[in-house]
Amino acid sequence: MPASYHIDPKVGVVFTTLTDYVTDEDLLDHQRRLLADPDFRPMMHQCIDARGVTGGGRDGWRHTHPGQGQYLR
Numbered sequence: 001m002p003a004s005y006h007i008d009p010k011v012g013v014v015f016t017t018l019t020d021y022v023t024d025e026d027l028l029d030h031q032r033r034l035l036a037d038p039d040f041r042p043m044m045h046q047c048i049d050a051r052g053v054t055g056g057g058r059d060g061w062r063h064t065h066p067g068q069g070q071y072l073r
Contacts, residue, residue: 002053003030007039014044019052026056 003026005016014034034040 002026005030005034007037007044009039009041012041012044014040014046016046016048017052018048018050020054022053022056024057 002022
């Protein structure tokens with residue numbers, strides 16, 4: 001899975017790790033899983049580690065922040 005995350009509710013941070021080839025669908029799937037996670041809160045900060053990304057679609061980087069779920073209708 002190219003996008004995984006861990007939520008630390010005590011500090012209010014989502015730690016996301018991106019690896020390999022990341023597509024638009026991978027990012028949307030990550031966003032959907034995050035929004036469905038009961039520990040997620042829209043105002044949480046997010047720390048993204050993309051050091052393992054080997055490539056991907058440029059359009060995928062333009063999707064909204066998970067806290068702005070209204071774009072996933």
